[in-house]
Amino acid sequence: MSRQLRRVSIVVVLMFIALFTSTTIIQAVQSDSLRTDGRNVRTLYASYSAQRGPILVDGQPIAQSVPSDDQYKYVRQYTNPDGMYAPITGYFTLNQGDTGIEEAMNRELTGTADENFLDRVTAIVTGQNPKGDAVELTIDPKIQQAAWDALGGQSGAVVVLDPKTGAVLAMVSKPSYDPNLLASHDTNQVIANYKQLLADPGDPLVNRAIAGDLYNPGSVFKVLMTSALIDSGRFTPDSQEPNPSALVLPGTSTAIHNSEGGDCGGGETVSLADAFRLSCNIPFAQFGRDLGNATIAKYAKAFGFGQKIDIPLPVTPSVYPITSDVDRLMLSSFGQGDDHVTPLQIAMVTAAVANGGKLMKPNLVKSVLTPDLKQRQSFSPEEFSSPISEQTASTVTQLMINNVNNGAASNARIRGVDVAGKTGTAENGEGDPYTLWFTGFAPANDPQAVIAVVVENGGGHGQSAVGNQIAAPIARNVLEAVLSE
Amino acid sequence: MTLGSDTRTPPLGSPAAGQRQTITQTIRVRLREPARMRNLELGLLVPAAAIAIGAVLLVQLGALGTTDSGMLTLVSLPPIFALVIHIALRIVARDADPFLVPIAVVLNGLGIAEIYRIDIAQKTLGWDGAGVRQIVWTLIAMAIAFAVLLVVRSHRVLQRYSYIAMAAGIVLLLLPMLPGIGQVTSGARLSIGFGPFSFQPGELAKIALAIFFAGYLVSNREPLSLMGRRVLGLRLPRARNLGPILVVWAAAMVVLVFQRDLGTSLLYFGLFLVMIYVATGKASWIVLGLVLFVGGALLASRVLGYVEGRFHAWLDAFDPSIYNATGGSYQLLQGMFGMANGGLIGSGLGQGRPQTVPLASSDYIVPSLGEELGLVGLFAILGLYLLFVSRGFRVGYSGADDFGKLLAVGLSFVVALQVFIVVGGVTRVIPLTGLTTPFLAAGGSSLTANWIIVALLLRISDTVRPPARGVAR
Numbered sequence: 004m005s006r007q008l009r010r011v012s013i014v015v016v017l018m019f020i021a022l023f024t025s026t027t028i029i030q031a032v033q034s035d036s037l038r039t040d041g042r043n044v045r046t047l048y049a050s051y052s053a054q055r056g057p058i059l060v061d062g063q064p065i066a067q068s069v070p071s072d073d074q075y076k077y078v079r080q081y082t083n084p085d086g087m088y089a090p091i092t093g094y095f096t097l098n099q100g101d102t103g104i105e106e107a108m109n110r111e112l113t114g115t116a117d118e119n120f121l122d123r124v125t126a127i128v129t130g131q132n133p134k135g136d137a138v139e140l141t142i143d144p145k146i147q148q149a150a151w152d153a154l155g156g157q158s159g160a161v162v163v164l165d166p167k168t169g170a171v172l173a174m175v176s177k178p179s180y181d182p183n184l185l186a187s188h189d190t191n192q193v194i195a196n197y198k199q200l201l202a203d204p205g206d207p208l209v210n211r212a213i214a215g216d217l218y219n220p221g222s223v224f225k226v227l228m229t230s231a232l233i234d235s236g237r238f239t240p241d242s243q244e245p246n247p248s249a250l251v252l253p254g255t256s257t258a259i260h261n262s263e264g265g266d267c268g269g270g271e272t273v274s275l276a277d278a279f280r281l282s283c284n285i286p287f288a289q290f291g292r293d294l295g296n297a298t299i300a301k302y303a304k305a306f307g308f309g310q311k312i313d314i315p316l317p318v319t320p321s322v323y324p325i326t327s328d329v330d331r332l333m334l335s336s337f338g339q340g341d342d343h344v345t346p347l348q349i350a351m352v353t354a355a356v357a358n359g360g361k362l363m364k365p366n367l368v369k370s371v372l373t374p375d376l377k378q379r380q381s382f383s384p385e386e387f388s389s390p391i392s393e394q395t396a397s398t399v400t401q402l403m404i405n406n407v408n409n410g411a412a413s414n415a416r417i418r419g420v421d422v423a424g425k426t427g428t429a430e431n432g433e434g435d436p437y438t439l440w441f442t443g444f445a446p447a448n449d450p451q452a453v454i455a456v457v458v459e460n461g462g463g464h465g466q467s468a469v470g471n472q473i474a475a476p477i478a479r480n481v482l483e484a485v486l487s488e
Numbered sequence: 489m490t491l492g493s494d495t496r497t498p499p500l501g502s503p504a505a506g507q508r509q510t511i512t513q514t515i516r517v518r519l520r521e522p523a524r525m526r527n528l529e530l531g532l533l534v535p536a537a538a539i540a541i542g543a544v545l546l547v548q549l550g551a552l553g554t555t556d557s558g559m560l561t562l563v564s565l566p567p568i569f570a571l572v573i574h575i576a577l578r579i580v581a582r583d584a585d586p587f588l589v590p591i592a593v594v595l596n597g598l599g600i601a602e603i604y605r606i607d608i609a610q611k612t613l614g615w616d617g618a619g620v621r622q623i624v625w626t627l628i629a630m631a632i633a634f635a636v637l638l639v640v641r642s643h644r645v646l647q648r649y650s651y652i653a654m655a656a657g658i659v660l661l662l663l664p665m666l667p668g669i670g671q672v673t674s675g676a677r678l679s680i681g682f683g684p685f686s687f688q689p690g691e692l693a694k695i696a697l698a699i700f701f702a703g704y705l706v707s708n709r710e711p712l713s714l715m716g717r718r719v720l721g722l723r724l725p726r727a728r729n730l731g732p733i734l735v736v737w738a739a740a741m742v743v744l745v746f747q748r749d750l751g752t753s754l755l756y757f758g759l760f761l762v763m764i765y766v767a768t769g770k771a772s773w774i775v776l777g778l779v780l781f782v783g784g785a786l787l788a789s790r791v792l793g794y795v796e797g798r799f800h801a802w803l804d805a806f807d808p809s810i811y812n813a814t815g816g817s818y819q820l821l822q823g824m825f826g827m828a829n830g831g832l833i834g835s836g837l838g839q840g841r842p843q844t845v846p847l848a849s850s851d852y853i854v855p856s857l858g859e860e861l862g863l864v865g866l867f868a869i870l871g872l873y874l875l876f877v878s879r880g881f882r883v884g885y886s887g888a889d890d891f892g893k894l895l896a897v898g899l900s901f902v903v904a905l906q907v908f909i910v911v912g913g914v915t916r917v918i919p920l921t922g923l924t925t926p927f928l929a930a931g932g933s934s935l936t937a938n939w940i941i942v943a944l945l946l947r948i949s950d951t952v953r954p955p956a957r958g959v960a961r
Contacts (some may be wrong), residue, residue: 004893007766010885011901014762015881018908019874024868025915029827032865037828040813042821045829045841 023357026304046371048075055079056112056135056374058092058104060142066092068135071188078187079105086179090210091316091367094182097190099197103210104138104367107315111136111371111380134374141170141369146452149484150175153477158459159439160211160346163481165452166354166444168384169363171314173481174212174347178205211457213318217343218457220284220427222262222411222470223440224338229279229354229402231302232290232463234395240276240402242291250399252288253329259334261285262469270356280410282426285336289335292329299336300325305390306352306362309381312387314347314367321348350455353442356403357423357450360396362387390398404447412441414475417483421447424478436461441474445482450486454478495643500642500718526578529586533574537567540597542858543837548603562623563600567629569595573637581950585883588949591876591926592942596626596935597870599928602849602856604705609843618849625932632936633943638800643948647891650703657696660689661739661756665746679933690752691924692939694759695944698898701760705734705767706891713768725772729924736760741788750785751909751921757781758905761900766884788801791885802919819846823855823914827866834862848869848931851922854911870911873926877904880945888951899941 006207007263024034031036038046054077057067071078079095081088093103101109114135132143143163150161150173153482163173184196200208209215232238248266249258267273278286291299304310312318326332334340347365355362364387371380391399403423406412412424424443431438444450462473544563548555570593577584604619614620627718640646646653663680679688705712712729725733740757743749789795800810801817805824810816822845831841842848842856849856858866880900887893903926910929913920924934 004766005885007769008881008897011762011766011897012881014876014880015877015901015904018904018912019870020916022908022911022915024869025912026827026858026863026866026870029824029915030858030866031829034831037825040806040821040825043825043829044822044844046511047823048841063661273801332832 012381026369033366048110052135053113053315054374056114056372058108058112058135059137059139060088060144061149062139063144065140066339073188073477075188077105078188078382079182081154081182081186081322084181084183085151086149086181086207087175088142089179090212091140091174092182092386093316094186095186096193099193102208103139107313107317108138108368108371111138114374115370126237133313136374137372137376139369141165141367143172143173143487143488144483145174145411146484147175149173150477150481151177153234154456154458155477155478157458157462157473157477158205158211158460159456160215161457161477161481162212162346162350162455163485164354164365164453166357166450167363169367169387170221170353170369170384170453171367172485174210174367176209176211176215178203178207178452180207184445197354198416210316211315211346211459213314213345213347215319215345216372217319217345218438218440218459219429219431220342220344221427221438221440222284222338222339222341223349223352223425223427223442224335224344225279225282225287226337226349226356226399226403226425226442227301227303227306228287228291228294229275230352230356230391230395230399231299232275232294233398234302234391235294235298237294238275238290240279240398242275242290244275244278244293246270246273247285250288251283252333254280254328255330257330259284259288276402276405279425280405282411284339287337288333292333294333296326296365296474298331299323302390307387307390308344308349313366314365316367318347319345320343321429338427346455346457349440349442349457350453353425353444353455354453355388355390356396356399357444357453358396360391361389371423397474399465400447403443408442412443412475415441415443415469415482417445417479417486420445420486422446422479422482423450426475426477429468430466434466436465437468439470439472440470441470441478443478443482445486452482454481456481500737506686523582525576525580525583525586526574528957529574529577529589532586532590533567533570533593536572536593536597537564539594540567540600542602543598544604546837547601547608548838550836551605551608552838556737559604559619562620563597565623566596566600566626566630569627569634573625573630573634576634576637577946580639580641581946583950583952584946585879585952587875587879588942588945590878592939595872595927598857598861599853599925599930600626602842602853602860602928603930604861605838606843606849606856609841619742621932622930622935624934626939628932629935631940633939636940637947640944640947643892643895643944643951644889646895647703647706650700650707653696654700655698657693658739659692660696661743663689670961676828678879688924688931688933691933692940694755694902695899695937695940696758696827697756698895698902701763702891702895702898704893705763708732709767712764712773713770726774733760733764733777733780737777739783741784741894745788745792748792749922750795750798751913751918751923753785754909754921755902755905755923759898759902762901762905763894766897767890767894798919798921802916805916817863819852820914820916820920822846823852824916825838826859827915830859831920832863833861834858834865836860848923851910851929852914853925853929855914857928867926870907873903873907876900879949883945883949883952886952887948892948892951899944903938903941 036103042445057064063426066081068077069080095101095105112135137445146163153163154175154177165172168332173365180200185193187193239335246266249260251258261267267286273286301321308321308323321344324335331340335342363386366382368382370378373379400423404421405427406423407415408425412426415422415424427440429438439462442455444453456474456478458473462468493924516728541564570589574670600622603622607613607617607619740753743753761774764773796816804810805817805820837860840859842859845852877900879894884893906926910916910923910925924931926938
């Protein structure tokens with residue numbers, strides 16, 4: 004019997020070797036790939052159990068993880084249920100996807116970025132739960148609040164940049180939403196809330212400042228056009244174009260008009276300076292035709308059009324059309340036709356003018372801080388491009404000051420300070436309400452802040468209101484808040 | 489009382505002289521003599537009890553953050569019962585193997601701790617919890633084992649009841665198929681229910697069948713060893729001796745087809761094959777048996793959807809369509825994910841998420857432990873099983889009589905095979921089948937059966953080492 008028994012013993016040992024092997028394969032060899040399998044809910048749970056870092060504005064949390072009494076240990080809490088910061092922070096759901104900074108800075112917030120490797124090892128050794136890093140934003144809470152208040156009940160967006168650094172000082176989009184609705188651990192409730200927000204005709208989930216449907220810029224595009232015209236060296240503020248009260252676009256039966264009707268300030272011809280100050284369409288259509296599509300496109304690209312920009316939130320690229328049709332070129336030369344922009348793009352154009360022709364890369368994250376608030380990573384200002392010369396910038400600034408002080412942007416004036424600005428009133432289609440714009444900066448001689456304001460639906464006045472009535476006062480309120488600091 | 493130099497192998501069937509002594513005499517003699525085996529056992533029981541109670545303490549600290557003295561009192565009862573068994577062994581089986589009880593106490597204790605841990609996660613505590621019920625079942629199982637030790641004073645008695653054991657085994661096997669008391673759990677017909685109680689008679693059947701196989705094979709090994717014609721280089725058994733293997737094969741197939749339970753079927757058939765091979769020394773029995781079983785199983789997998797499903801879930805576990813299918817690989821993968829998250833050293837007791845896997849405290853107790861104790865913990869558990877089985881095989885090598893040797897091998901092999909089928913199933917070595925993990929998994933019938941196996945192995949092993957110091961029994 005012993006011989007048989009020895010053989011059976013060998014079989015038993017082989018069976019156990021198979022088990023030792025299979026458990027080793029699962030728990031050691033393949034453990035990494037099994038851990039990261041999307042179906043491994045434990046990894047998901049664990050990512051919630053590590054305390055996610057807060058999102059800070061001026062040192063104060065606007066999003067933070069607070070203890071919850073369920074298996075996820077922490078729940079995300081947003082301090083502004085009115086949604087003032089929602090377009091920036093986005094939301095952090097259990098498993099329904101994230102947006103905003105929550106998504107763009109997820110690795111830092113969860114502490115899983117490469118920079119955190121040593122901390123993770125320490126956490127394993129000491130048995131502590133790893134904590135995520137804090138993300139400090141460039142937002143100035145006073146300016147953000149001023150922009151939020153100034154926009155009032157309008158649908159639209161406000162973007163404020165520091166032209167010298169590219170820091171985003173304020174970013175408001177309305178209507179907004181309460182991100183806490185989507186941070187609950189009750190997945191069914193979250194899905195129901197999400198569907199409700201999605202079905203809301205006001206599109207509260209859309210960040211209009213950078214990622215909404217693109218807008219027609221209307222006359223704010225003339226800042227870019229004027230910069231290109233002057234910087235090309237072929238035009239000066241005194242360059243003249245014919246001054247009819249209506250112009251039929253070549254090859255079409257469509258006539259274009261100036262916004263006030265009639266001609267542009269009287270006279271046979273009109274200068275670029277006057278066309279800019281009075282915001283006339285017909286002269287700009289002619290200037291654009293003379294400068295040419297390719298040159299304008301080159302400048303548009305240098306200002307950021309058509310480029311993928313992450314701030315680190317992804318910004319929808321703005322569009323300047325490449326066309327061989329003169330009529331489309333002429334329409335797009337005063338911000339109509341096929342020009343489509345984000346408010347951030349308009350602010351970037353103005354920021355380049357304000358910063359002596361040098362465009363700084365817009366950025367929303369100031370620094371990443373360790374859980375005990377030591378600096379781990381900071382983001383220094385980065386140059387995006389130099390679309391125009393300092394000389395051009397200075398000239399365009401003068402034209403923009405004139406536009407506020409003596410022209411179409413009169414409602415942006417601030418007592419005792421020169422404001423450089425440009426309004427816009429974009430047409431959207433037969434009978435559709437206008438899109439109202441303002442962009443500018445102050446003080447004009449030492450710009451502290453660049454602003455772009457967009458108001459949808461004609462500010463509630465259909466086709467009867469213009470940018471100077473609705474958008475310029477909003478910008479003025481925000482710039483006053485900047486200057487009072 | 490006679491002195492004998494060769495008390496090692498008393499003649500088969502004749503009780504040893506010592507057994508005629510009065511009990512008081514026996515006790516007096518045994519207390520006077522040093523009992524090395526028992527002292528070793530006592531020494532091992534201390535750390536075993538510490539592990540069993542300490543595991544529950546760690547679960548409480550890990551999952552509750554506090555201690556619960558009520559539960560700690562309850563879990564200290566099984567080690568106390570083990571101490572009672574230990575004292576009884578000093579009297580009724582002084583030379584029994586010293587490792588079996590401590591190993592069973594550790595495995596049983598780890599099982600209780602993990603089941604209790606999953607209770608905490610599922611918030612089913614107190615008498616509703618599987619953990620408390622497992623403790624009660626442990627006490628019942630240990631009491632039955634105690635009774636077996638006292639009643640069965642010599643394992644040779646069992647040989648006389650071989651055919652009764654066969655009848656009992658077959659009845660137990662077929663019981664779940666009786667209308668009225670049979671119950672269907674996750675597709676398999678394994679348990680019988682009386683009101684709130686349910687029991688898996690198949691667990692006990694494996695002991696009855698091991699006793700029958702041992703008795704039958706010891707009496708019939710000569711004719712079974714004779715070989716007939718040569719086919720394909722293999723000497724086949726004589727046709728007239730094929731009866732038993734065909735009967736057992738048929739029984740295994742009945743279990744497979746009607747109770748829809750591949751694991752139990754494989755367990756019984758594997759047990760029979762190993763025992764007939766050990767008894768006769770003819771490998772052709774194994775070849776013949778495997779051909780029969782694999783053929784039957786393949787046929788069944790074609791006919792029976794559930795067997796085919798198990799094979800798909802095994803081979804293509806990561807395929808999303810199989811993962812999402814009813815009866816697919818969801819549970820298997822979730823168990824493996826848990827083990828992977830446990831990694832080398834585990835999350836610590838009470839600090840993982842084993843409750844994520846369905847049946848975490850019964851069929852999936854090993855992945856649950858793997859998640860919280862890590863690869864290190866699973867190696868220790870597998871090592872304990874291997875040690876347990878090797879102690880049984882040791883009886884097979886140096887036992888006093890063929891019936892005892894064969895029975896000891898059968899009982900320990902059935903534990904080894906069951907561990908292989910369950911752990912192999914949850915770690916993708918073989919297709920998943922629904923068997924309980926001995927001592928660990930929640931369930932009273934399994935605990936009872938395995939503690940009876942402990943009692944029987946203790947009893948048989950007592951004959952291996954008679955006192956060598958001139959004091960006969």
